[in-house]
Amino acid sequence: DADVTQTPRNRITKTGKRIMLECSQTKGHDRMYWYRQDPGLGLRLIYYSFDVKDINKGEISDGYSVSRQAQAKFSLSLESAIPNQTALYFCATSANRGYNNEQFFGPGTRLTVL
Amino acid sequence: KQEVTQIPAALSVPEGENLVLNCSFTDSAIYNLQWFRQDPGKGLTSLLLIQSSQREQTSGRLNASLDKSSGRSTLYIAASQPGDSATYLCAVCYGGSQGNLIFGKGTKLSVKP
Numbered sequence: 001d002a003d004v005t006q007t008p009r010n011r012i013t014k015t016g017k018r019i020m021l022e023c024s025q026t027k028g029h030d031r032m033y034w035y036r037q038d039p040g041l042g043l044r045l046i047y048y049s050f051d052v053k054d055i056n057k058g059e060i061s062d063g064y065s066v067s068r069q070a071q072a073k074f075s076l077s078l079e080s081a082i083p084n085q086t087a088l089y090f091c092a093t094s095a096n097r098g099y100n101n102e103q104f105f106g107p108g109t110r111l112t113v114l
Numbered sequence: 115k116q117e118v119t120q121i122p123a124a125l126s127v128p129e130g131e132n133l134v135l136n137c138s139f140t141d142s143a144i145y146n147l148q149w150f151r152q153d154p155g156k157g158l159t160s161l162l163l164i165q166s167s168q169r170e171q172t173s174g175r176l177n178a179s180l181d182k183s184s185g186r187s188t189l190y191i192a193a194s195q196p197g198d199s200a201t202y203l204c205a206v207c208y209g210g211s212q213g214n215l216i217f218g219k220g221t222k223l224s225v226k227p
Contacts (some may be wrong), residue, residue: 088155090158100146103205103207107157108155108157110155
């Protein structure tokens with residue numbers, strides 16, 4: 001079984017719709033992250049959480065919100081989707097191990113906003 | 115602004131060649147540096163992590179080096195194979211209150227049979 005899972009894997013939605021992307025992990029890590037990947041722009045951080053009660057904005061948080069429901073679950077919401085949010089979204093996790101906080105990524109969710 | 119640059123953006127080599135992928139970063143006060151592999155439309159697979167106190171890490175045919183003073187890392191792939199074809203991403207962690215990764219845009223590698 002995959003250590004970091006994301007649902008759905010693909011989603012097509014319309015402008016203005018609310019959508020939630022979910023991430024679950026079985027690695028027992030405290031830290032979780034949401035990134036988006038766009039062609040030519042690379043991966044950029046949206047939100048991150050160091051534990052259940054800790055939520056932090058990343059580089060591009062506008063238009064997004066998150067919820068850390070449990071240590072193992074971190075969801076990303078688009079309250080009112082717009083076409084420029086079309087991208088590949090990745091969830092990642094890491095342990096709090098100082099200099100060895102290797103990040104592990106999920107398989108990604110391909111989101112298309114029409 | 116902390117930036118990560120990868121050169122070249124694309125590379126095509128014949129099978130069996132040894133090759134080097136380059137990564138440079140603007141702020142040398144890094145926590146660690148991670149190399150990933152990404153296959154088309156897929157997730158990222160972690161290849162190697164080098165902590166700031168380390169000079170290199172090895173895994174199989176892969177060797178990653180780190181020179182903080184010059185702001186550079188290299189990923190050396192020995193005896194390349196067609197299965198190595200993928201995009202290779204370099205990412206830097208500055209630690210502290212962040213812990214997130216700052217990514218380069220990647221080098222797309224194609225190994226021809």
